[in-house]
Amino acid sequence: MFEFDQYLGFLVIMTVMVIGFWLMIFLLTFVIPYWLGGSIIELIKEKKAAKKAQEN
Known part of the structure; x- marks a missing residue:
C-alpha cells in the first residue's frame, strides 16, 4: 500500500488543503x-x- 514517507506526504498535503479550506x-x-x-x-x-x- 503506502510506504511511510508517502503516508507523511499525504498527511502534509491533506493538512495544507484543510487549512486552506477553513481559511477560505x-x-x-x-x-x-x-x-x-x-x-x-x-x-x-x-x-x-x-x-x-x-x-456651509
Whole structure:
C-alpha cells in the first residue's frame, strides 16, 4: 500500500488543503463582509461630511 514517507506526504498535503479550506471559509464569512461593510459606512460618512461642508 503506502510506504511511510508517502503516508507523511499525504498527511502534509491533506493538512495544507484543510487549512486552506477553513481559511477560505473564514475569509468569505467574516473578513470580507466586515471589510466591505466598514468601507461602505466610511463612504457614507464621507459623503455626508462633503454635503455638510458644501452647505456651509
